[in-house]
Amino acid sequence: xxxxxxxxxxxxxxxxxxxxxxxxxxxxxxxxxxxxxxxxxxxxxxxxxxxxxxxxxxxxxxxxxxxxxxxxxxxxxxxxxxxxxxxxxxxxxxxxxxxxxxxxxxxxxxxxxxxxxxxxxxxxxxxxxxxxxxxxxxxxxxxxxxxxxxxxxxxxxxxxxxxxxxxxxxxxxxxxxxxxxxxxxxxxxxxxxxxxxxxxxxxxxxxxxxxxxxxxxxxxxxxxxxxxxxxxxxxxxxxxxxxxxxxxxxxxxxxxxxxxxxxxxxxxxxxxxxxxxxxxxxxxxxxxxxxxxxxxxxxxxxxxxxxxxxxxxxxxxxxxxxxx
Amino acid sequence: xxxxxxxxxxxxxxxxxxxxxxxxxxxxxxxxxxxxxxxxxxxxxxxxxxxxxxxxxxxxxxxxxxxxxxxxxxxxxxxxxxxxxxxxxxxxxxxxxxxxxxxxxxxxxxxxxxxxxxxxxxxxxxxxxxxxxxxxxxxxxxxxxxxxxxxxxxxxxxxxxxxxxxxxxxxxxxxxxxxxxxxxxxxxxxxxxxxxxxxxxxxxxxxxxxxxxxxxxxxxxxxxxxxxxxxxxxxxxxxxxxxxxxxxxxxxxxxxxxxxxxxxxxxxxxxxxxxxxxxxxxxxxxxxxxxxxxxxxxxxxxxxxxxxxxxxxxxxxxxxxxxxxxxxxxxxxxxxxxxxxxxxxxxxxxxxxxxxxxxxxxxxxxxxxxxxxxxxxxxxxxxxxxxxxxxxxxxxxxxxxxxxxxxxxxxxxxxxxxxxxxxxxxxxxxxxxxxxxxxxxxxxxxxxxxxxxxxxxxxxxxxxxxxxxxxxxxxxxxxxxxxxxxxxxxxxxxxxxxxxxxxxxxxxxxxxxxxxxxxxxxxxxxxxxxxxxxxxxxxxxxxxxxxxx
Numbered sequence: 055x056x057x058x059x060x061x062x063x064x065x066x067x068x069x070x071x072x073x074x075x076x077x078x079x080x081x082x083x084x085x086x087x088x089x090x091x092x093x094x095x096x097x098x099x100x101x102x103x104x105x106x107x108x109x110x111x112x113x114x115x116x117x118x119x120x121x122x123x124x125x126x127x128x129x130x131x132x133x134x135x136x137x138x139x140x141x142x143x144x145x146x147x148x149x150x151x152x153x154x155x156x157x158x159x160x161x162x163x164x165x166x167x168x169x170x171x172x173x174x175x176x177x178x179x180x181x182x183x184x185x186x187x188x189x190x191x192x193x194x195x196x197x198x199x200x201x202x203x204x205x206x207x208x209x210x211x212x213x214x215x216x217x218x219x220x221x222x223x224x225x226x227x228x229x230x231x232x233x234x235x236x237x238x239x240x241x242x243x244x245x246x247x248x249x250x251x252x253x254x255x256x257x258x259x260x261x262x263x264x265x266x267x268x269x270x271x272x273x274x275x276x277x278x279x280x281x282x283x284x285x286x287x288x289x290x291x292x293x294x295x296x297x298x299x300x301x302x303x304x305x306x307x308x309x310x311x312x313x314x315x316x317x318x319x320x321x322x323x324x325x326x327x328x329x330x331x332x333x334x335x336x337x338x339x340x341x342x343x344x345x346x347x348x349x350x351x352x353x354x355x356x357x358x359x360x361x362x363x364x365x366x367x368x369x370x371x372x373x374x375x376x377x378x
Numbered sequence: 379x380x381x382x383x384x385x386x387x388x389x390x391x392x393x394x395x396x397x398x399x400x401x402x403x404x405x406x407x408x409x410x411x412x413x414x415x416x417x418x419x420x421x422x423x424x425x426x427x428x429x430x431x432x433x434x435x436x437x438x439x440x441x442x443x444x445x446x447x448x449x450x451x452x453x454x455x456x457x458x459x460x461x462x463x464x465x466x467x468x469x470x471x472x473x474x475x476x477x478x479x480x481x482x483x484x485x486x487x488x489x490x491x492x493x494x495x496x497x498x499x500x501x502x503x504x505x506x507x508x509x510x511x512x513x514x515x516x517x518x519x520x521x522x523x524x525x526x527x528x529x530x531x532x533x534x535x536x537x538x539x540x541x542x543x544x545x546x547x548x549x550x551x552x553x554x555x556x557x558x559x560x561x562x563x564x565x566x567x568x569x570x571x572x573x574x575x576x577x578x579x580x581x582x583x584x585x586x587x588x589x590x591x592x593x594x595x596x597x598x599x600x601x602x603x604x605x606x607x608x609x610x611x612x613x614x615x616x617x618x619x620x621x622x623x624x625x626x627x628x629x630x631x632x633x634x635x636x637x638x639x640x641x642x643x644x645x646x647x648x649x650x651x652x653x654x655x656x657x658x659x660x661x662x663x664x665x666x667x668x669x670x671x672x673x674x675x676x677x678x679x680x681x682x683x684x685x686x687x688x689x690x691x692x693x694x695x696x697x698x699x700x701x702x703x704x705x706x707x708x709x710x711x712x713x714x715x716x717x718x719x720x721x722x723x724x725x726x727x728x729x730x731x732x733x734x735x736x737x738x739x740x741x742x743x744x745x746x747x748x749x750x751x752x753x754x755x756x757x758x759x760x761x762x763x764x765x766x767x768x769x770x771x772x773x774x775x776x777x778x779x780x781x782x783x784x785x786x787x788x789x790x791x792x793x794x795x796x797x798x799x800x801x802x803x804x805x806x807x808x809x810x811x812x813x814x815x816x817x818x819x820x821x822x823x824x825x826x827x828x829x830x831x832x833x834x835x836x837x838x839x840x841x842x843x844x845x846x847x848x849x850x851x852x853x854x855x856x857x858x859x860x861x862x863x864x865x866x867x868x869x870x871x872x873x874x875x876x877x878x879x880x881x882x883x884x885x886x887x888x889x890x891x892x893x894x895x896x897x898x899x900x901x902x903x904x905x906x907x908x909x910x911x912x913x914x915x916x917x918x919x920x921x922x923x924x925x926x927x
Binding site for chain 1 (some may be wrong): 436616
């Protein structure tokens with residue numbers, strides 16, 4: 055197992071280097087980060103040249119990539135072109151915000167999905183099962199941005215008709231969020247709609263996996279044996295069936311979590327949440343390669359790590375799986 | 379319940395969880411809106427968060443920064459709602475003492491003080507000048523500052539002597555000044571990243587929760603003008619357009635200054651909101667490439683005349699802004715705007731839309747292959763002697779609904795008269811960073827910003843050999859007029875020179891003026907006093923008069 059992990063980590067370094075070079079190249083050739091200055095009359099050429107010199111914007115892309123690697127390693131990703139601010143503090147801030155959003159959404163989604171999936175499997179072809187199946191497909195088919203917009207419109211309609219705003223439309227906190235428990239409650243209140251939006255697709259997907267997995271496990275020989283031994287149905291289902299049915303979900307959740315840590319781009323954009331996704335979109339819009347690269351490195355690392363975690367967890371949970 | 383594996387403890391936990399979620403929903407909800415936060419707090423919803431508070435810098439030239447800092451680095455004079463300079467920190471208007479050498483004097487009010495109690499003096503202005511002429515500091519523009527020879531201070535009073543004449547001296551002198559005691563010895567390229575410690579204006583910086591909001595509070599030391607009635611103004615940054623408008627409707631903000639966006643049409647008839655709209659100084663136009671990388675046909679005046687005559691500019695303005703800004707006039711001058719009464723001369727008016735005339739112009743020059751009469755279904759395109767087919771690459775920014783619609787209207791109009799446009803939509807970064815300066819385009823549509831005193835920049839845009847004359851237009855007559863305008867102190871004479879240059883542009887047609895962009899301010903019924911300002915001062919220019927009902 056140890057040699058497998060070390061080998062995977064070494065592969066990951068190669069993947070990171072290749073991905074970072076490709077993304078740096080694509081972002082760099084996609085446009086001039088100082089482009090908007092060209093339509094400002096009386097622009098100071100001296101000032102523009104200062105920035106070009108300090109960021110090596112006139113050098114070939116491989117050379118600029120080398121400067122970036124040096125900056126990333128020795129200077130905590132350096133500074134952004136826009137605002138000339140250090141990148142790392144901003145990245146930490148948005149990572150924390152995204153983590154809050156994703157953690158809550160994923161935990162709730164897993165809980166709901168397990169409930170729905172297990173019950174659907176136990177009551178296969180019942181009214182509940184058909185209803186859950188229908189809503190799962192609806193959830194999978196509904197675009198995230200549309201769902202987010204509809205929820206916002208709903209909140210506005212309620213406000214216009216009753217004068218009460220049940221949830222905030224956008225942002226992460228109120229004007230005066232307070233501190234301690236008040237701050238936590240205020241943050242939770244602001245995250246309700248985004249969490250709901252993120253949950254819909256996750257619940258739909260996870261519940262289908264759980265249902266399928268449970269159905270497969272429930273018809274297996276060892277459960278028939280357990281029932282034949284006279285074990286109560288609850289014990290058969292929860293102890294022997296459910297635990298084994300969870301194995302594929304662990305893999306799925308680990309992979310999904312790694313992806314989401316890069317930011318729920320659409321959700322964060324629509325709700326103007328100061329997270330990784332919005333950070334990435336803003337940097338890309340500004341043609342600023344340096345925050346984009348920092349984002350990429352964090353996101354790619356998360357995906358690699360959680361892929362590895364998924365593999366290890368799978369091997370740990372299922373003794374039949376052995377890594378060489 | 380037993381069969382489902384649910385025990386009493388699980389039920390209790392579930393009830394607690396439901397109660398917790400319920401408390402989130404119903405607890406903080408209460409009657410919504412910013413009113414509940416503080417009686418004296420106005421929430422300004424804005425679409426863009428400044429990266430730093432160091433505005434007018436190459437790494438941050440966003441208007442969003444000016445919205446915050448204009449009332450911190452307060453001007454000696456500011457542009458009011460009618461775009462006229464009015465004294466604020468200055469005792470009176472600055473004076474042109476001598477024309478040769480150009481010498482200007484000004485004096486700050488005795489009551490002008492920084493929020494830390496120190497007086498605002500000429501030394502602050504002098505320190506600001508030194509920042510702008512320091513080649514190590516990355517200011518966006520040094521125009522005017524680099525023409526100054528010396529600044530002599532005597533307490534609140536100052537005398538500026540220019541080495542070269544600078545016509546727009548009044549707005550230059552009237553700009554906001556940094557606090558000398560704050561910036562002394564500092565690397566300005568790193569200053570004001572996260573906060574500004576002092577203020578000479580009606581509000582001062584309090585806090586900034588990045589990604590969420592920036593809070594400004596009343597400056598109790600401000601005595602040089604009317605004080606703010608409000609306790610504070612909070613800029614809430616909501617970057618998504620739909621979310622911004624929904625947030626306004628949901629009572630999360632009092633005022634916003636949106637770009638011309640279709641969502642405004644949804645709110646314009648809502649009695650809960652007041653929508654102000656005025657044409658601003660920024661204008662949309664199409665530049666024509668006359669250099670070696672453009673289509674050879676565009677070097678022929680008659681082709682440019684055909685283009686000019688083939689675009690129905692009034693219909694375009696009406697189609698784009700029918701609901702947002704009905705009655706928006708087309709633009710007939712590349713220097714002055716229709717609302718600048720007394721100086722606006724519609725030189726381009728002579729190029730009235732006439733597709734039949736387009737066809738007759740082209741046929742009279744021997745062009746063939748086009749239609750005999752204008753037709754919406756026409757597919758025949760003219761070819762002209764020595765320059766080939768009249769099919770032009772038309773560049774503009776991608777992802778802008780108004781520009782996409784504008785292209786469709788213009789393309790249809792020209793095609794009906796036998797001229798083809800080939801769409802080239804690019805990201806702003808590619809368009810302005812690569813394409814525009816390269817000169818490798820035929821026609822390019824974008825907006826030039828501007829202000830009441832920016833007209834002399836026509837010199838940099840249309841004079842021979844200037845860096846930002848991307849269309850490579852050159853006519854010594856126009857260049858002479860625009861150059862002379864930059865040195866003419868007498869305002870009526872300067873305007874006459876600029877109009878002289880514009881009249882030549884209307885003959886040579888290096889550019890097609892389309893319309894001035896409308897500017898919008900949306901406020902809720904609960905806020906009074908917010909008045910649209912068409913200059914870069916922004917809506918908070920008169921924040922002292924803002925009040926909540």
